[in-house]
Amino acid sequence: MAESTNRNAASADGPSLKGPRIEGPCIDGPTNTEYFSPAYLERRRRALEQVACPEGACESTPKGPSGHAYAIRKSTWLTSEFRHTHRKGAMNITPQEVIDVLQAAGVKNWVLMGLHGYVGYMPEPRATQDVDVLVPTSQRQLAQKAIAAKWPLLAVQELSQVIRFKDPADLDSEGNPKPVVDLMLPWSPLHEMILKEHVVLDEKTGHRLPTVEAALISKYAAMLSPYRAREKKEYDAGDFRRLARANHEQLDYDALGRLAALVWENGAEEIGRFVEIALSDEAFRI
Secondary structure, three states: OHHHHHHHOEEOOEEOOOOOOOOOOOOOOOOOOOOOOHHHHHHHHHHHHOOOOOOOOOOOOOOOOOOHHHHHHHHHHHHHHHHHHHOOOOOOOOHHHHHHHHHHOOOOOOEEEHHHHHHHHOOOOOOOOOEEEEOOHHHHHHHHHHHHHHOOOOEEEEOOOEEEEEEEEEEOOOOOEEEEEEEEOOOOHHHHHHHHHOEEEOOOOOOEEEOHHHHHHHHHHHHHOOOOOHHHHHHHHHHHHHHHHHHHHHOOHHHHHHHHOOOOOOHHHHHHHHHHHHHOOOOOOO
């Protein structure tokens, strides 16, 4: 009984780090209001600082943008290696192949979106399995016909905001085909503005990309969306932080505000605060 009392007692500068034993998964978190209070978090931080950093874990990582040409090449290679090793029957459709098909069909004013569109703004590239391209509504049918003709085995799902091409040979854990190409449509004022005013041409690859401000606001919009799963929002928040940290000195804050205002009515007022949070270790309140 004495041990139980000591485990739940709070110290002068916050609750004990040893809490009551919780059986099974905790869905809503601890009910004790002292847990995760500022005092508790500070005490936990000080305790963990007493542990030496594991060798190699505290080495510095790249800080600036990696550049689109290098990043898209590395990202594509990572995805191709994964498919070759773990998804031998899957189609290995690359961003360059999709771009070549669209250009050969005469599709104009396209923009490479998603990770492939902003990966060069990040300090370190990573992989993704689908290629996202934003196309004008007027060129929807032309783009769809071109992709379907090049890869006729792909299953097509037509939605109001995107035409999704899925690989029947590459299934997720629930047995559903995975998307490999998304032809995005400008369904919101933000996407319309990106197509109209916020596209840059990468000289080394010839790829049409969103400006870094458009990339940031796309992540901002995803973070705030009430329809996006929490785990995906956390990825979005991490990408927003990495993008902001790598590019904050080059940001056009006026353009950032104009784009944020298209996400919701107070976007322009709060986007600067989001960048400040990204540059600190503070958590986003989403």
